[in-house]
Amino acid sequence: MTDTTSAPARTPRSRPLRRLRAAGRAALVVAALVAPMLAVPAHATPTPTPSGPELSGEADLTLSPVGNGIVRPGDQLAVSATIANGTEATVPATTVTLELGTEPIPDRSGLASWLADTEPAALPPVAEAPLAAVVSGADATSAIVVPPEVPALAERGAGVYPLRATAVVAGQTLAATSVFIVPDDAVAASVGVVVPITAPPGSAGLLGVDDLAELTAPDGELTAQLDAVEGTSAILAVDPALPAAIRARGTAAPESAIEWLARLEALPLTRFALQFGDADLATQVHASLPTPLQPTSLVSYLSPEVLADPPTQTPTATPDPTASPSPTASPSPTEPADDPEGTDPLPDLAQLTAIGNPTQAGVFWPATGSAGGDVVAALGATTVEGAPPLTLVPSDTTSAGSGNHTVRARATAAGAQLLVYDSEISAALHHAAGETDTPRRAASLTEATAYLAFAARESGGQPILVTVDRGTDRERVGLRTALNAAALAPGVTPAEMPVLTAAEPVDVGVGDIPADAPRVAELTQLLGDEAQIASFATILTDPALLTGRQRAEILQLLAVAWRAEPEAATAALTGHREQTRETLDAVGILPSSTLNLISYDANFGPWVRNDLPYEANLVLMAQPNDPRLVVTDRTEVVAAAAQNTRVTIPVQARIGNGKVTLTMQLYSPTGVPIGTVQSAEVEVRAEWETIGLVILVSLMVLFVGLGIFRTVRRRRARAREQAEASLEPEVRTDDPGPEVIP
Structure with missing residues (x-):
């Protein structure tokens, strides 16, 4: 289990080759189990790697007991010894020696020390087996069986006993440790x-x-x-x-x-x-x-x-904790709702x-x-x-x-x-x-x-x-x-x-373990992004369409498995935060061209971009920087999903000419700013000439009307006077008066 070479750790070879070699080794071990002799060599043909594997730079030895190392009284001890050649040179043929300890390992600490020992102490040898030469990038296995009647194995008491295998390769002794277990039937x-x-x-x-x-x-x-x-x-x-x-x-x-x-x-x-x-x-x-x-x-x-x-x-009932669980028939996850009226809610x-x-x-x-x-x-x-x-x-x-x-x-x-x-x-x-x-x-x-x-x-x-x-x-x-x-x-x-x-x-007590500061900092960033998404999501009729997805992604980015892949985890986090920024920028006002206002009133039509797959409810606020332009300051907008929506804003010009800047900002119905502020230029031309001509004509019409009115009035007054005069009795000045009769 432990080798004594001082070279760097062995680099794993490709899995297909490992599987092929593993199958060969298993066959060898089975052959060793049925062999009746003290030490029966069984050789795996060295298998060169055709594609040139990455070499570890060392040859290492592995000692593997058969049957998980369990040896009951009267059983034989079977092991396999494998040399893996991670060097560029061929490892020459050698002999593997199996050594067996006479005393059981006393406790768990002793077991840990024995298995981790890079220079394990020598034990009494009990068997040997030849091992064929191993070419670069390949490995070879030899199986060794110790029959139960061998004195070194016979009459062993219950316990965990040390094993050691050694092989001399190019003048260097490779060693590996393991154990075998004689069960204690009184322990359960x-x-x-x-x-x-x-x-x-x-x-x-x-x-x-x-x-x-x-x-x-x-x-x-x-x-x-x-x-x-x-x-x-x-x-x-x-x-x-x-x-x-x-x-x-x-x-x-x-x-x-x-x-x-x-x-x-x-x-x-x-x-x-x-x-x-x-x-x-x-x-x-x-x-x-x-x-x-x-x-x-x-x-x-x-x-x-x-x-x-x-x-x-169908809700799953929690079983009785004192009873053994039994299979429960569960409905198919895709079984349609058995409700002709369609009243089944969505799955929660x-x-x-x-x-x-x-x-x-x-x-x-x-x-x-x-x-x-x-x-x-x-x-x-x-x-x-x-x-x-x-x-x-x-x-x-x-x-x-x-x-x-x-x-x-x-x-x-x-x-x-x-x-x-x-x-x-x-x-x-x-x-x-x-x-x-x-x-x-x-x-x-x-x-x-x-x-x-x-x-x-x-x-x-x-x-x-x-x-x-x-x-x-x-x-x-x-x-x-x-x-x-x-x-x-x-x-x-x-x-x-x-x-x-x-x-x-x-x-029991639980010791102190320091926090993983980088992961804590990353989670803090993710929670900050989540708060922004929660505010942004108020533009949706159902904000959970965004907030639920954001929370699920955060939990996946916190997966325990990412701890073993810190670089990949950082890349995943970076990609997620970029997607979050894209989501926050998915709704906004498109830049507008200059509007020339040549009439008294008109409609200004900016475009609202919505890259979300959901309809967005928005409020467009517009504010001019000059009183020469009157604008409807609040316009409700329903932006269609995944497209641009035209917005109509009525504008009116007051007296005066010039350039007016119209500032626009989107908000959610709850007042959260959405997107960036956009500005549009409006050229106001109030048309003074037309207005003056209209006034002049109006005055002329007024004056002519007044003149006609006065003339008609005078004529009517004169005619009325004449009519009144014609109705008075005529008075004669030469009338002598009435005759008087005496």
Whole structure:
């Protein structure tokens, strides 16, 4: 398991070549198991790499016990020794010597020291085997079997015993260490194994159709994960973004994805939900968030099929924690709603993200090694569905397990409820799950089995928890063999989640772990961008179309898997922030040309650009910088999706000529400024000549009218006087008067 060369670490070779070589080595080991002699050489033909692999610059030796190193009384000990040639020269043929310790390793600390020793002490030799020459970039394996009647192996008591293999190559001694385990039948322990069901990290809020098709194909990563856990007693930690991505697509989802989801729901395995996107909990706590972030809406991801015909969802009842789970028939994620009147609402978050039969609500699993006492306390202070949550932490971060001691699964820390998983066993299983090289995988499985032997002995009959941690390199065979190694270890019985949570807790302390400052700073930036999107989204009838997508993308960018790829994570963050800026700039006023106002009034028609796929409700405010122009200052605008919309603004000119600047700004209905301020020039020409002519003509008409009026009036007055005069009696001056008769 450990080699003693001082050259740089070996560079992994291509996976196809590894698989071919692994198949050859497995055949050799089987041959060694049935060989009746003390040391039977079995050679793998060195396989040169045709494409010239990247060489590590060293030759290394790996010692791999068969059967996870378990040797019961009366069994033979079978191992394989493999030399991988990472140099440019051919490694000459040599002999591999197997050495076997006589005394068992006393404890876990001794086991760790032996496996990590770069210069292990020599042990009594028990067998040898020849190894053929190895050309550059190739490897060769020799199998060695020690029969049970050999005195060095016979009558061994229960325990974990050291193994050492050596080979002299070009004058240098290569050495590798491992162990074999003689089981103690008096020791028994229940062991729970947590397996995350996750996709590779990404920046999209939900996986796309093409991604789903690739991941759920027969050789896809998600398919491999279900293949590995099916038929086991694993506890599943499911990313709820996976079923949400499939359900949101409706009938547009790939058939393989729909079948994958149905298969996940039907598995009779206990499970709990990870954070959406498997978001990094420690980073959220260190960013001073009061509670972990949750998705707010996924309506923007719903396909037209789902929007037109929402699926009918049946709520999943939480099973009795004291009973074993049984498969529950779940409706198809694309089954149309059985409602002739079409009254079924759209699926909500709970329906979209359901993982099927969760046995424990409110389980937090921070990235391994990221959660110190402050994170545990902060998470423990929250409540989920009215109950305190459980937080998973590795044993080496606790006071009880810091000295490489076994810690029972159920624990508390300053009132916070914990599930503690064994660090060393989990690390060995994780390495085995991601290893494509068969000898190296076998070495890791033996290491895990040895630690399990000590853990079972030290657990005091209490349950133990281990994990096969997150990773994008977990393969079907590697993950399955890792699960089998934990389940089939001597004295081990599977433990499901109810068994772990019901166990008597032990009080532990959790050490301090510094925050990942760059990730905290990145989250702070993302939250600032989210606040801007929330304000901007008020232009939509349903702001969740933007805010829900933004939150989902933030959670995906916080995925634990990004911790292993910091450069790719930075690139993804940069791309996301650029998209956010593009979204904030998706609505605005297009630049306008100069308007020549040659009449008293007119309509000014600026264009509003809307690059969003949604209709936008806006208010256009316009303000001239000169009183010579009168403008309607507030105009409501409904900007059509993904196009430019013409806006009509009435303008009027007052007396005077000149250039007027019209300033325009868009706002949301709630008063949030949208886009940048735009200005337009208006040339005002008031036409004084026309106005003066009209006034002059009006005055002339007035004067003529007055003259006519006066003339007519005088004539009428004269005529009236004449008429009055003609009506008076005539008086004669020569009339002598009346005659007087005396």
